[in-house]
Amino acid sequence: MEPHQPAPLRDNRILLLKLSAVACVMFAFAWGLIPVYDALCRITGLNKLLQPDSVAVQNQPQGGKALAAPLTLSFDATVQPGLPWQVRPLVSSLQARPGEFVRVDYEITNASNRRVIGQAIPRYLPAAAAEYVKKLDCFCFAQQAFAPGETRRFPVVFVVDKSVPAGIDSITLAYTVFDVPGRS
Structure with missing residues (x-):
């Protein structure tokens, strides 16, 4: 018992x-x-956010339509607090017309002595511009693994849709990079 x-x-x-x-x-x-x-x-x-956009290529009529005014495109990056990365665009701003393909390189460095995996999430200012920015290649499409002290450059290739409203004359493309827990 x-x-x-x-x-x-x-x-x-x-x-x-x-x-x-x-x-x-x-x-x-x-x-x-x-x-x-x-x-x-x-x-x-x-x-x-993790997939490339599709872009329809349209032929421009010869001499008919005036080219759209150039947009000011600005680039920025921030890192989640505690993530030992340094992320920066190699160009802070440039001028481009809607319909032009744009390539900007971002440089990322793992400033720690351990392997780190991160994921970038894009944001657009003004927020209404997001639907007009069509990214074709971006480091934000996949998680990025970095060895200790490793530095790499990543292209961001995109086009601003020709149907962007006239009120949007500047667009900021910014990335926030987050640690992917449990994957390092």
Whole structure:
């Protein structure tokens, strides 16, 4: 026969088992949401930040239409606090006309003594300009792994759609780079 345990000790063990079970269920639920979210994004087209845009090439009529006014394009980058990277565009700004292909290089350095994996997320100012910037090549399309002290350059190739409204005369393309936890 099992010796009789005092009621508070038995109640504490039962509570510990229940709380452990709840924590395990919550962890499994959160882990299971990752593939569900990925599938939902693929089906609905959400989270298109990680895919190249498509650009329709249109032939310009000869001598008919005047060229659109040039836009001022500015470039910036920030890093999540604690991430040991240095990210900078090699050009801070330039002029380009809507419809012109633009290439800007970004330089990224892992300033730590450990391997680090990061992911860049683009943002546009003004926010309304986002739908007119069509990126064809970007380091933000994939996670980037860097060895200790490694420096690399990445191109960002894009075109500003010709249908950009006249009120948008400057666009800032900025990236924020985040650490990818558990992948380093």
